[in-house]
Amino acid sequence: MYTQKAIWTHFKEHATTYVFTIILFLTGIIFGAFIVNSMHFVQKQDLFFYLEKFFGQLATEDFLNRIDILKSSFAYHVKYLIFIFILGLSIIGLPLVWILLFLKGLVVGFTVGFLVNQLGMKGFLIASIAVAPQNLLIIPIYLIAGSLSMIFSLTLFNKLISRKFSQPIFRPFAQYLVVFLFLIVISFLAATIEAFITNEAMQSLIKTYYTSK
Numbered sequence: 001m002y003t004q005k006a007i008w009t010h011f012k013e014h015a016t017t018y019v020f021t022i023i024l025f026l027t028g029i030i031f032g033a034f035i036v037n038s039m040h041f042v043q044k045q046d047l048f049f050y051l052e053k054f055f056g057q058l059a060t061e062d063f064l065n066r067i068d069i070l071k072s073s074f075a076y077h078v079k080y081l082i083f084i085f086i087l088g089l090s091i092i093g094l095p096l097v098w099i100l101l102f103l104k105g106l107v108v109g110f111t112v113g114f115l116v117n118q119l120g121m122k123g124f125l126i127a128s129i130a131v132a133p134q135n136l137l138i139i140p141i142y143l144i145a146g147s148l149s150m151i152f153s154l155t156l157f158n159k160l161i162s163r164k165f166s167q168p169i170f171r172p173f174a175q176y177l178v179v180f181l182f183l184i185v186i187s188f189l190a191a192t193i194e195a196f197i198t199n200e201a202m203q204s205l206i207k208t209y210y211t212s213k
Helices: 001-013 014-037 040-059 066-087 091-119 119-131 132-162 170-212
Strands: none
Touching: 001 014, 014 132, 040 091, 040 170, 066 091, 066 132, 066 170, 091 119, 091 132, 119 132, 119 170, 132 170
16 A cells, blocks of 8 residues: 555656656657658658568568567667666766657657558558557556656756755665666566567468458
8 A cells, every 4th residue: 555655646746757758759659650651652662662571571481489589579678778777877868868768659650650551451450469569568668767767867966956965865776776677577578478479460460461462
């Protein structure tokens, strides 16, 4: 009960930061979709050629090494989260956190937008299977990580300008570290979903797509 109350209090105190993070991410999604619409026909065709090539390889592949996919996906999430964690330890790293969150949204917006633009309803189904499942978990993780990084960075900044060095920083840092370790553990679940559920479902859908062409 105490933990739930502490978490609720934390979100209430830093609601502005979390709202800013969500808006930043959503702005990235909008920009990603806008980029798709602003691309020339030739650019879209060139990119779609490589996408079709990838789909063709996926359709003819009988077995996907799910363990390799799991390792690759989890390693990516760990590196991303560690980078955000380190940026939160310095005040000058704050703008880079904003850029990372914006770029994450941009990639999601561009990927979904391009698939829907080129394949219509089939593209929407592919995006729902290939992009949505793991991102429903990993996006909140990134948003929380980015928000916590900003909060800790601003805490350091406030201590610096107020010169309240007498107040220990160890406890906030320990909490910051523990939450990030927890987020890394949860990211393993997202990587597992991508490796064992998303890829198999996407492969089945792609094979159906090529069979029906």
